[in-house]
Amino acid sequence: xxxxxxxxxxxxxxxxxxxxxxxxxxxxxxxxxxxxxxxxxxxxxxxxxxxxxxxxxxxxxxxxxxxxxxxxxxx
Numbered sequence: 001x002x003x004x005x006x007x008x009x010x011x012x013x014x015x016x017x018x019x020x021x022x023x024x025x026x027x028x029x030x031x032x033x034x035x036x037x038x039x040x041x042x043x044x045x046x047x048x049x050x051x052x053x054x055x056x057x058x059x060x061x062x063x064x065x066x067x068x069x070x071x072x073x074x075x
Contacts, residue, residue, distance in 0.1 A: 035057070 039054070039057075
C-alpha cells in the first residue's frame with residue numbers, strides 16, 4: 001500500500017511501470033508455454049531426442065532475455 005500523501009504523478013508513473021512489467025512477464029510466460037506444448041507434441045510424434053533442442057533453445061532464450069533486460073535497465 002502507498003501512503004495517503006503519495007504524489008499522484010509518482011503514483012501514476014509507478015502504476016504504468018508495474019503494468020508494463022506485468023505485460024512483459026505475461027508475454028514471456030505465453031511464449032514459454034506455447035513453446036513447451038509445441039516441442040513436446042513435435043518430439044512425441046517424431047521420436048527424436050528432445051534434450052539437445054531444449055539446450056539450444058534455452059541458450060538462445062537466455063541470451064536474448066539478458067539483452068532485453070539490459071536494454072530495459074538503460075531506458
